[in-house]
Amino acid sequence: MQTFDLEEQGLRALNQTLHGQANDTNQTSWEIINPRGSHAIAVGLDAPIEVKIKGSTGYYCGGMNKQADILVEGSVGPGVAENMMSGTVVIEGDASQYAGATGRGGLLVIKGNASSRCGISMKGINIVVHGNIGHMSAFMAQSGNLVVLGDAGDALGDSLYEAQLFVRGTVKSLGADCVKKEMRAEHITLLQNLLNKASANANPEEFTRYGSARKLYHFDIDNAGAY
Amino acid sequence: MDDHNTNRPRTMPIQSATFSGSVNAEIRRAAATGIYDIRGGGAKRKVPHFDDLLFLGASMSRYPLEGYREKCETSVTLGTRHAKNPIELDIPITIAGMSFGALSGPAKEALGRGATMAGTSTTTGDGGMTEEERGHSQKLVYQYLPSRYGMNPDDLRRCDAIEVVVGQGAKPGGGGMLLGQKISDRVADMRNLPAGIDQRSACRHPDWTGPDDLEIKILELREITNWEKPIYIKVGGARPYFDTTLAVKAGADVIVVDGMQGGTAATQDVFIEHVGQPTLACIRPAVRALQDLGVHREVQLVISGGIRTGADVAKALALGADAVSIGSAAMIALGDNDPRWEAEYNALGTTAGAYDDWHEGNDPAGITTQDPTLMARFDPIDGGRRLRNYLKVMSLEAQTIARACGKNHVLNLEPEDLCALTIEAAAMAGVPLAGTDWIPGRKRL
Numbered sequence: 001m002q003t004f005d006l007e008e009q010g011l012r013a014l015n016q017t018l019h020g021q022a023n024d025t026n027q028t029s030w031e032i033i034n035p036r037g038s039h040a041i042a043v044g045l046d047a048p049i050e051v052k053i054k055g056s057t058g059y060y061c062g063g064m065n066k067q068a069d070i071l072v073e074g075s076v077g078p079g080v081a082e083n084m085m086s087g088t089v090v091i092e093g094d095a096s097q098y099a100g101a102t103g104r105g106g107l108l109v110i111k112g113n114a115s116s117r118c119g120i121s122m123k124g125i126n127i128v129v130h131g132n133i134g135h136m137s138a139f140m141a142q143s144g145n146l147v148v149l150g151d152a153g154d155a156l157g158d159s160l161y162e163a164q165l166f167v168r169g170t171v172k173s174l175g176a177d178c179v180k181k182e183m184r185a186e187h188i189t190l191l192q193n194l195l196n197k198a199s200a201n202a203n204p205e206e207f208t209r210y211g212s213a214r215k216l217y218h219f220d221i222d223n224a225g226a227y
Numbered sequence: 228m229d230d231h232n233t234n235r236p237r238t239m240p241i242q243s244a245t246f247s248g249s250v251n252a253e254i255r256r257a258a259a260t261g262i263y264d265i266r267g268g269g270a271k272r273k274v275p276h277f278d279d280l281l282f283l284g285a286s287m288s289r290y291p292l293e294g295y296r297e298k299c300e301t302s303v304t305l306g307t308r309h310a311k312n313p314i315e316l317d318i319p320i321t322i323a324g325m326s327f328g329a330l331s332g333p334a335k336e337a338l339g340r341g342a343t344m345a346g347t348s349t350t351t352g353d354g355g356m357t358e359e360e361r362g363h364s365q366k367l368v369y370q371y372l373p374s375r376y377g378m379n380p381d382d383l384r385r386c387d388a389i390e391v392v393v394g395q396g397a398k399p400g401g402g403g404m405l406l407g408q409k410i411s412d413r414v415a416d417m418r419n420l421p422a423g424i425d426q427r428s429a430c431r432h433p434d435w436t437g438p439d440d441l442e443i444k445i446l447e448l449r450e451i452t453n454w455e456k457p458i459y460i461k462v463g464g465a466r467p468y469f470d471t472t473l474a475v476k477a478g479a480d481v482i483v484v485d486g487m488q489g490g491t492a493a494t495q496d497v498f499i500e501h502v503g504q505p506t507l508a509c510i511r512p513a514v515r516a517l518q519d520l521g522v523h524r525e526v527q528l529v530i531s532g533g534i535r536t537g538a539d540v541a542k543a544l545a546l547g548a549d550a551v552s553i554g555s556a557a558m559i560a561l562g563d564n565d566p567r568w569e570a571e572y573n574a575l576g577t578t579a580g581a582y583d584d585w586h587e588g589n590d591p592a593g594i595t596t597q598d599p600t601l602m603a604r605f606d607p608i609d610g611g612r613r614l615r616n617y618l619k620v621m622s623l624e625a626q627t628i629a630r631a632c633g634k635n636h637v638l639n640l641e642p643e644d645l646c647a648l649t650i651e652a653a654a655m656a657g658v659p660l661a662g663t664d665w666i667p668g669r670k671r672l
Contacts, residue, residue: 015450039443044380044451059440060447064380079434079444083378098434102375104419120433121375123419140429142419159427161420217424218407221261 002027006041007034014041018068021047037077042070045087062089065106078115081108084125097134100127103144109198116153119146122163128198138165139175147194149202157210165210166191168202179213264496265404267329267585267595269397269488269532269555274505276488277539279652280645281661284631292630299626300636303550305527306388306457306480309449313457313480314366314388316550317346318622319637320540322614323485323531323554324370324390324461326352328405328414329492329585332359334594336607337561339363341614345622350390350552352492353403353428355417356382363611368459371448373402374428376418384452388481390459391445393432393470396489396532399463399503403428404493408588411597438473445478459483464509464532471516475526482517483552484509486532490555492595493586506532506543508655511642514547523547537624544625545640546656560617561610562592 004014014032021027025047032053035041039058042051045068053061056074066085075093084103091099094112101117103125110118110127116134119127119141128147135153138146141163151169158175164187165178174180183205191204215223242248253264285291292299306313322342327335329352336359342349348366351357355377361367369386371378383389394400405414405426415422435444445458460474461483474482486506491499510530517523530543531552543551558564564572566579568591575582575589585595593605629637632644646661647653653660654667 011450012454016453019453040447040450043447044383046380059443060434063447064383064451066380078440082434083375083380085379101434102378104379117433121429123375139433140427161424217421219262219425 001029001031003031003033005033006038007036011038011040015043018042018045018047018049018051021045021049023047023067025049035074039077042068045070048087056093065089075112080110081106081125084108094131095129099129100125103127107194107197109200113150119144119163122146126194126197128194128200130198130200132169135172136175138163138178141165145190145194147191147198147200147207149200157212159216160210160212162212164190166204166207167210168207171208171210174210177213177216178210181209181211183207183209265406265493265586266496266499266583267491267493268499268583269490270500270503270505272500274487275507275649275651275655276505276533277507277542279507279648280542280656280658281648282538282541282545282628282632282644283646285633289633291633292635294627294630297630298635299630300638301622301626303527303638305459305529305550308480308522308526309454309478310388310457310480311453311455312387314348314368316348316366318618319544319550319625320345320534320618320621321347321368321529321550321552322349322557323489323552324350324352324368324392325554325558326354326403326405326492327357327360327417328352328354328409328597329595331594331596331602331605332357332413333602333605333607334558334561334610335360336363337605337610337614338557339367340607340611341557341560341618342366344611344615345618347618348387351386353405354414355379356386357417359607361385363607370461372428373430373432374418375433376428380451383448383456386456388457388459389448389452390461390483391441391448391479392461393441393474394463394465394485395461395491396463396485396487396503396506397491398494398498399465400430401494401498401502402430403491404586406493406586406588409586409597414597438477441477457481459529461485463487463489464504464506467504467509468512468516471513471528472520475517475520475522479526481527481529482513483529483531484513485552486530488533489531490558505655506530506534507652510543510546510548511655511657517547524549537621537626538628540621541625541628541637541640542645544637545644546642546658549638556617557614558594560614561594562605562613563590563594565592568592 035055043063046066053072058077060079062070062081070089078096079098081089082101084106086106088107090109095114099118100108104123108127110129113131114133118133118137122141124144132150138157142161148167152171155175157178303319343365349364350368368388407423457480459481460479462470464486487503527549530548571591590596593601645658
């Protein structure tokens with residue numbers, strides 16, 4: 001385990017060091033101390049390493065991650081794991097806005113709550129939130145899965161494309177073109193798999209699936225009120 | 228007396244200036260279809276432009292440089308403020324962002340070929356980076372757009388500069404659209420979307436909302452790319468003084484200001500014609516913002532929107548820009564709207580020069596299409612050569628003017644080299660009305 005003191009050594013040195021880890025590195029475990037809400041911690045990683053952040057972070061923690069497994073022992077600011085490609089990012093606390101925005105792969109787990117616009121424009125990422133999510137989550141979400149063990153705020157899945165949303169609790173309101181859908185056997189299997197990976201103890205049968213009604217895929221003047 | 232005498236003088240029919248033929252046609256079209264007009268390109272209305280400015284040239288008080296003999300440099304370096312690897316261009320004319328999807332793969336390749344031969348850069352667009360453009364563009368600017376279609380850290384690292392797109396001149400405050408006809412399997416795959424749907428691009432970024440957030444976003448992009456890449460911020464011609472000020476504050480190395488004549492692949496006609504300011508009106512406020520902050524020339528300014536000739540380039544530089552960017556003109560150089568396809572333009576209900584339904588994917592010239600048959604009409608090698616020639620001509624024209632004004636570098640052109648033909652242009656450009664010392668809005672000397 002290598003320990004990196006962010007306060008003492010600085011952000012540039014941190015990211016440069018982590019970027020320098022090759023695919024065959026034997027220094028696979030890193031611990032970052034004194035993050036103190038700093039922005040852009042562990043961004044753009046591209047190696048199969050484990051990074052543990054001992055405290056809360058600011059914006060874009062784990063942004064554009066590839067391969068790495070990042071654990072935050074605290075809460076995170078806006079845009080955690082934005083545009084993640086692969087790997088995992090696990091947050092033990094809460095997440096601010098835009099968690100997992102535009103993510104294209106990998107798994108983001110938020111053990112607390114996530115604020116508004118969680119999974120906005122997601123493009124293949126899987127997101128599991130143990131708590132609740134805020135309004136406008138999964139806005140224009142294109143693909144991937146968003147799993148919420150708690151409740152969802154207003155306008156869930158507005159202008160949704162092909163992403164799938166699974167919510168165990170209540171949904172305050174659905175956004176334009178987002179509808180409740182049947183939970184078939186393949187969805188139960190998919191959901192159970194995601195819950196297992198996210199260490200979430202929940203029964204997939206208790207969830208409701210939401211997806212796109214696909215009515216806004218082609219412009220139609222009769223649907224103008226929904227735009 | 229016969230009241231119906233056909234020889235009796237009658238009132239001449241007068242068409243309304245307000246309800247003109249084109250206005251009435253649009254009302255009828257809207258009534259028939261129930262949808263606003265969508266088209267490509269920039270503003271077609273007449274607005275004050277570079278044609279309304281003239282260079283004074285050398286005379287008693289200034290001596291000119293000898294054409295073809297005395298050197299007049301055209302090189303420019305972009306991104307000197309923070310980036311480890313600024314972009315060095317041979318000419319101050321770059322190729323603006325145009326997406327793969329809106330343009331065919333061979334068209335993107337031609338842009339890369341032409342720009343590289345001319346020693347300048349090309350720019351990706353809303354849809355990600357293709358191998359065609361990376362492979363053929365020696366210097367490639369990677370756009371970071373609200374949609375983030377195709378965005379990935381590998382392409383971020385293999386580009387030469389990053390352009391954070393906040394807005395564009397054709398539609399400041401609007402997102403993009405690419406209609407289903409052009410969402411081929413390849414385009415859909417790059418954008419993570421189902422093929423054939425009408426694709427909408429968001430109008431604002433998903434993970435930041437204002438200049439304070441953007442500053443942090445730029446920090447993230449710099450950290451991911453090892454502080455190597457120049458970071459541009461592109462804005463539409465909305466509030467150029469404040470937009471430029473805030474872009475500097477957010478940490479931009481380069482600011483791109485795109486006026487309302489700047490083109491788009493597709494958006495509402497009402498947006499193109501009624502939102503945003505003319506390019507000419509944007510330059511001086513943007514330059515003034517840089518000067519007020521003490522970073523003019525340290526943060527470079529790129530101007531786009533209706534640049535067509537070396538004279539336009541020279542005028543933009545004289546007003547304080549460091550470089551210009553061309554989109555529509557580059558497409559015309561490739562062969563867009565060429566009269567050789569007139570019969571086919573007629574069949575589409577239009578004519579060469581006016582064709583702007585690029586979103587429908589039926590471009591006879593094979594440039595703004597994903598149709599394999601139409602695409603096959605376009606030769607990227609020939610297209611690249613044509614673009615190279617055009618860029619060279621523009622550069623030579625700008626040099627000709629600069630020499631005539633006694634400048635040994637095109638960047639040495641200055642507002643004092645200019646006068647304006649109209650009061651409007653004089654006010655916008657901040658140069659005197661021809662034959663006077665009057666700059667509207669400023670105290671007389």
